[in-house]
Amino acid sequence: MPEGFLDNWDQYTGQGVYEIVFDPQSSAVLWMTFKDKVYRSADSGATWIDTGFPNAGRCEPNDDYRINGQKIAVDPANSNVVVVGTQVGGVYITTAGGGSWTHCTDVPAGGAGGITGICFGTDVVGGATQTIFAAAWGQGVYRTTNGGT
Numbered sequence: 001m002p003e004g005f006l007d008n009w010d011q012y013t014g015q016g017v018y019e020i021v022f023d024p025q026s027s028a029v030l031w032m033t034f035k036d037k038v039y040r041s042a043d044s045g046a047t048w049i050d051t052g053f054p055n056a057g058r059c060e061p062n063d064d065y066r067i068n069g070q071k072i073a074v075d076p077a078n079s080n081v082v083v084v085g086t087q088v089g090g091v092y093i094t095t096a097g098g099g100s101w102t103h104c105t106d107v108p109a110g111g112a113g114g115i116t117g118i119c120f121g122t123d124v125v126g127g128a129t130q131t132i133f134a135a136a137w138g139q140g141v142y143r144t145t146n147g148g149t
Contacts, residue, residue: 081148
């Protein structure tokens with residue numbers, strides 16, 4: 001868990017991990033959304049680094065739509081590309097391994113359920129997958145064919 005987690009247990013009542021995913025290229029690298037932040041671990045979860053996610057979208061672990069689909073996806077061809085879907089803020093992408101985040105304004109926030117699924121296609125160009133899909137609750141499925149730009 002993030003540093004100091006157990007020291008301040010009371011502040012996390014009702015909170016928890018929204019999602020954890022492995023990097024397809026390295027099982028030692030994990031990505032986690034916890035308490036509206038995105039963390040990255042390079043040592044199988046022994047330590048976690050706050051990536052500076054803009055915290056604009058709410059990531060609640062016990063929302064009514066938590067079972068509807070993946071909320072974090074790591075590009076299988078490029079570990080630096082990670083897409084995160086939130087409940088009210090839509091989709092965010094990093095191409096810098098979490099060093100900076102861009103809000104994908106072409107994908108709507110998705111009503112009550114927010115983003116309910118993210119996945120990568122199979123078309124790799126220049127070392128990164130070009131097709132990415134994002135499902136927005138009540139709005140449909142959105143697709144980019146240029147790596148999210």
